[in-house]
Amino acid sequence: MRLSELSERSGVSTATIKYYLREGLLPPGERVSATQAEYGESHLRRLRLVRALLQVGRLPVATAREVLGHVDDDSLGRTIRLGAALWSLPHGPDPDEEAPETAAARAEVDRLLDRLGWSTAREIGSLSPVHRALVSSLATLIRLGYPCESDFLAEQARLMHQVAVHDLDMMETYPSGSEQVEMAVASAVLYEPLLASLRRLAQEEESARRYGI
Amino acid sequence: MRLSELSERSGVSTATIKYYLREGLLPPGERVSATQAEYGESHLRRLRLVRALLQVGRLPVATAREVLGHVDDDSLGRTIRLGAALWSLPHGPDPDEEAPETAAARAEVDRLLDRLGWSTAREIGSLSPVHRALVSSLATLIRLGYPCESDFLAEQARLMHQVAVHDLDMMETYPSGSEQVEMAVASAVLYEPLLASLRRLAQEEESARRYGI
Numbered sequence: 001m002r003l004s005e006l007s008e009r010s011g012v013s014t015a016t017i018k019y020y021l022r023e024g025l026l027p028p029g030e031r032v033s034a035t036q037a038e039y040g041e042s043h044l045r046r047l048r049l050v051r052a053l054l055q056v057g058r059l060p061v062a063t064a065r066e067v068l069g070h071v072d073d074d075s076l077g078r079t080i081r082l083g084a085a086l087w088s089l090p091h092g093p094d095p096d097e098e099a100p101e102t103a104a105a106r107a108e109v110d111r112l113l114d115r116l117g118w119s120t121a122r123e124i125g126s127l128s129p130v131h132r133a134l135v136s137s138l139a140t141l142i143r144l145g146y147p148c149e150s151d152f153l154a155e156q157a158r159l160m161h162q163v164a165v166h167d168l169d170m171m172e173t174y175p176s177g178s179e180q181v182e183m184a185v186a187s188a189v190l191y192e193p194l195l196a197s198l199r200r201l202a203q204e205e206e207s208a209r210r211y212g213i
Numbered sequence: 214m215r216l217s218e219l220s221e222r223s224g225v226s227t228a229t230i231k232y233y234l235r236e237g238l239l240p241p242g243e244r245v246s247a248t249q250a251e252y253g254e255s256h257l258r259r260l261r262l263v264r265a266l267l268q269v270g271r272l273p274v275a276t277a278r279e280v281l282g283h284v285d286d287d288s289l290g291r292t293i294r295l296g297a298a299l300w301s302l303p304h305g306p307d308p309d310e311e312a313p314e315t316a317a318a319r320a321e322v323d324r325l326l327d328r329l330g331w332s333t334a335r336e337i338g339s340l341s342p343v344h345r346a347l348v349s350s351l352a353t354l355i356r357l358g359y360p361c362e363s364d365f366l367a368e369q370a371r372l373m374h375q376v377a378v379h380d381l382d383m384m385e386t387y388p389s390g391s392e393q394v395e396m397a398v399a400s401a402v403l404y405e406p407l408l409a410s411l412r413r414l415a416q417e418e419e420s421a422r423r424y425g426i
Contacts, residue, residue: 011356048357048358048359051357052357052359056353056357077424077425077426078420078424079417079420079421079424079425079426080426082416082417082420083417083420086413086416086417091410092406092409092410118414118415118418120417120418120421120422120426121414121417121418124417128414128417130410130413130414130417131414133406133410134407134410134411134414137403137406137407137410138407140269140403141403141407143224144261144264144265144269144399144403145261146261146265146396146399146403147383152379152383155379156376156379156404156407156408156411157411157415159372159375159376159379160408160411160412160414160415161415161418161419162372163369163372163412163415164412164415164416164418164419165419166365166368166369166372167412167416168416168419168420168423170360170365183359184416186357186359188413188416190350190353190354190357190359191369192409192412193305193346193350194347194350194351194354194369195369195373195408195409195412196305196405196408196409197304197305197343197346197347197350198347198369198370198373199373199376199377199380199405199408200299200343200401201331201334201341201343201344201347201373202331202370202373202374202376202377203295203299203377203380203381203397203401204292204295204296204299204333204334204337204341204343205331205333205334205374205377206374206377206378206381207291207292207295207296207381208292208333209333210381211290211291211292212290212292213290213292213293213333
């Protein structure tokens with residue numbers, strides 16, 4: 001399809017598409033003449049992901065470019081490719097290594113991962129920004145004096161594992177590796193607010209069931 | 214305890230405590246002389262929550278004051294008090310009523326709530342900012358062309374309900390109604406990033422199990 005059709009089908013203006021092309025967020029189309037290029041379904045898909053990253057995830061353009069670079073790197077195995085793409089998304093803050101609670105939080109996360117049998121997460125440890133964000137959140141709870149008992153954490157982690165199983169099952173309904181990694185990235189950005197809303201709505205519902213209105 | 218001890222035990226400077234007192238975020242202590250007041254354990258707890266709202270949740274002072282006003286309003290029943298406190302926290306954006314996807318998203322949320330049997334959430338509907346944020350997230354998915362099949366949503370919602378059951382069980386380990394509502398508010402602010410990290414870590418773990426490293 002031509003640029004005008006890509007614009008129409010995606011709902012993104014031609015000026016914005018040209019901007020994404022210049023910024024390297026969208027790969028160039030196949031040139032068919034000096035002034036025209038041909039775009040395909042993969043461009044439509046990519047536009048959708050770029051909008052998710054920029055408009056919903058509010059990622060800076062440079063970060064979005066880095067994420068997409070990993071999505072496109074099919075020299076990597078699927079887990080590493082997925083990991084690299086997800087790791088380049090914004091995360092919570094890194095733990096404050098000066099703070100006394102950080103060591104306690106890290107030990108608690110290690111115990112948790114051992115207990116859950118999440119051996120890869122345990123092995124990769126602080127190399128993963130996700131692991132670091134988890135340690136940081138837990139250190140905040142400890143510092144403020146809020147409870148984070150192991151049983152409670154393990155139970156919530158098991159439920160999040162079931163959520164992740166559904167996430168990956170959904171991802172696997174997509175045919176190609178590229179599409180699956182694209183979907184995983186979109187899912188991290190788009191489904192997180194959805195899950196947070198579902199949790200809060202479930203709290204309201206459960207509260208009404210327990211205590212009436 | 215005196216202000217100096219409250220400062221020492223909470224780790225919050227006396228200047229900051231005085232600022233919280235002036236802003237009405239912390240109730241005044243019991244005056245024991247013209248220049249001194251006496252503070253109790255409830256002040257320590259409240260300081261902890263104020264820091265969670267301001268420092269972790271990054272709430273504006275006026276919003277924090279509104280949230281705390283609902284937490285302290287024991288004229289309300291527990292569900293309403295909890296609801297009012299949680300509703301005054303920041304939420305995702307309201308749905309764009311001009312957008313064609315919003316009606317489809319709202320119908321999908323209604324179907325979902327019916328299917329789950331969440332009758333209170335269904336009844337309250339768009340009165341709840343949580344419900345509105347959910348409709349808005351779903352409308353974004355539809356607009357960008359990402360899937361949100363009913364089966365997938367229902368499965369994730371059921372898991373979030375289990376998360377909420379654990380949340381409320383934990384809340385109920387606190388003795389008084391006030392402490393329980395305080396804990397629910399802290400939980401909405403502090404445990405959301407923790408759950409998001411657990412989900413992403415679970416995705417990494419599950420991906421390594423399915424596809425190797």
